[in-house]
Amino acid sequence: MLSEWLPWIVVGGVVVLGLIALALLGPGAPTSLSHKGSRRRRPHRNHFRQGDPPDLPVRHAAVVLNPTKVADAGLVRSEIRRICTAQGWGEPRFYETTIADPGGAQARQAAEEGAAVVCSLGGDGTVRAVASALVGTETPLGILPAGTGNLLARNLDMPVGSLETAMRVALTGRNRRIDVGELVIGSPDDRQGDGTPTRTPGDGDTDPATGSAGAPAGDHAHPRPERHRFLVMTGIGMDAAIMQGTNENLKATVGWGAYVVSGIKHLVSPEFRATFRMDGDPEFKRRARAIIIGNCGRLLGGLVLMPDARVDDQRLDVVIASPKGFVGWAPVIARALTRRRKGHPTLDHKVCGEIHVRTDRSLPVQVDGDVIAEASEITASVLPASLTVRVAHY
Template identity: 50%
Template sequence: MTGLEAILLAGVLLLLVVLGVVLARRRSTTDSGRRPGRGRRPHRNEFRPDGAPERATPPKRAAVIVNPTKFGDLEAVRRRVTDGCLAQGWGEPMWFETTAADPGTGQARQAVSDGAVLVCALGGDGTARAVAAALVGTETPLGLLPGGTANLLARNLDLPVDSIERALLIALTGQNKRVDVGRLTVDRSGQHQYPEEHIFLVMAGLGFDAAIMAGAPESLKSRVGSAAYVVSGLRNLAGPGFKVRVTFDAEMEFSRRTRTVVIGNCGRLLGGLVLMPQARVDDGALDTILLSPRGVVGWSAVAGRVLTRQHKGHAMIDHHAGQEISVRADRAEEVQIDGDTIGTARAIAATVDHLALVVRVAHTT
């Protein structure tokens, strides 16, 4: 071997050694897809002092909007609701009381802002309506806890009306159901001056049914319960009728002399009575019934038709359904919304907001 060959051979060997070292280092730094120059990413627990465990997710919290006038021992009710929430793994509920100035809408908005994932109305249909006004158009569900005299929305949704505990269990563990919301415009003067906007979940009425509500004050309802409406109804039974002009969906229009006009989002009343058999809380329509009896005999005939759910073909009962209804009376009559009277008006109009509210109901089998 010549000196030149020896030098070349040594150079080749040296080059192979250097190349092997470079490849070995590159393989060690890029193993398992890691970028060169980066080490193993430490486990997240290594960042915690003393190996502290990961912080648990805080439990869900519900809000309860309560009408304090409905309960004699409010603190006892609060303890029962709190115990029910904790037993289901929820956090301690937020607690808000309604006031005369704000029957629940502002409190419900505050509850959602504070992080409540469920807002429960603890009271009657009026409290439920006020709370729902803040939840319409949102994904936050409304829970219904019984505390009123009628609780008609709960009855129409087959929810418990005689047990706060059972109703709370459904609110916490049940399923969501979308329901329609009625929107009522009240024109007190009949001249389209300063119309008022309201929502309703059950029924709105003009005339006799509103007069019944107005004649059943809270003091009487607290003593005798739903029998207060019977007493008030008997007092107003012989009152005069009034003339109305009614329009449905801007197409059908007629005039009638009547005692009452009821616009319903659902049709079930107290005692299992069904005023509007076809009404459904999620059908995208409002049902309207006009009752036009004459005297006690007429009311007896109407009562028989309501009991047997036979409304068609009766001269004293008009039953229609639509998405827009307007009623104009020849004089001011009492108006009620979900059982709460708001004074008198010459005209009302209603539209339906289809599936605008989420309500928590029992799981279907």
């Protein structure tokens, strides 16, 4: 029986093998088997792309440089270029300050030209000028300290002794929004309902960096109050007199010790009478020798005048100092050294969003260490979270 079906079994087996071979070697067979020796290469992965993605724009840092604060501007520029290259940034752009413009116009130009960060390289005055131009924008401020005080950098716990470290923070740090103070010199009656100074026809704009009033020459009928921005502190009275009396040559030689020398000379400055109004509350009067309004509280030499002041607390701290004679300053100094908020009765500490001060005579007024005018009426207010600063990640 098997012998009769054997030929058919053999034929069936041959047919099955043929069908299998046809399936493997036919048109749908893998290239590696059906076209041995003429293997097709797989197209490159870019073949499947519709188009290469556009290159990411190279970031550029702008540096507003005060040439009077560095010994060798060329060497500083080279160092900054090296740091930018090492961090993968493009060629930095430099803008030098002048006597006529301490940095405000340069910072605005840098921001308009697309700088990813605008750095101030100079003292507190340069920082203030650059920051004033960046208030209300999203462009971050980088601080490269090169002055005597460097107060904002100290209050933000930023490096003050190394250009390389400060530049790295400016390029790779995190953004932090901080408050800015605004000082108006003049009567608040000259301000509009929205709190801004009034403008008479033909007036120019007040430059917040330089503080120039901008009113046309000969226009005395409606003088427009001067407006200034401050990052650390403003004050009227003895503290401004200390700044005014500091010898610049001595400051260049011994640094912040020059302020101490001037401070000793002014410890017995005469008292003045002042009337205060805070946040619309009833007026009150005090005798004082110094009125200091702070956005933050750390001073030189580790002294802290306003222990609770923070750059982002949306308020101003006010210290009204009225010590009598050399002995009267002892508790004031002790309070600054121990960082205690409560102190001697002759040192009054208040907190507000806006303060108006009227004195019985014109006195020097300082903004972040620069004496800007003599006045008998000032108004200070806080601009909450109005400035972005590049700070360290810690």
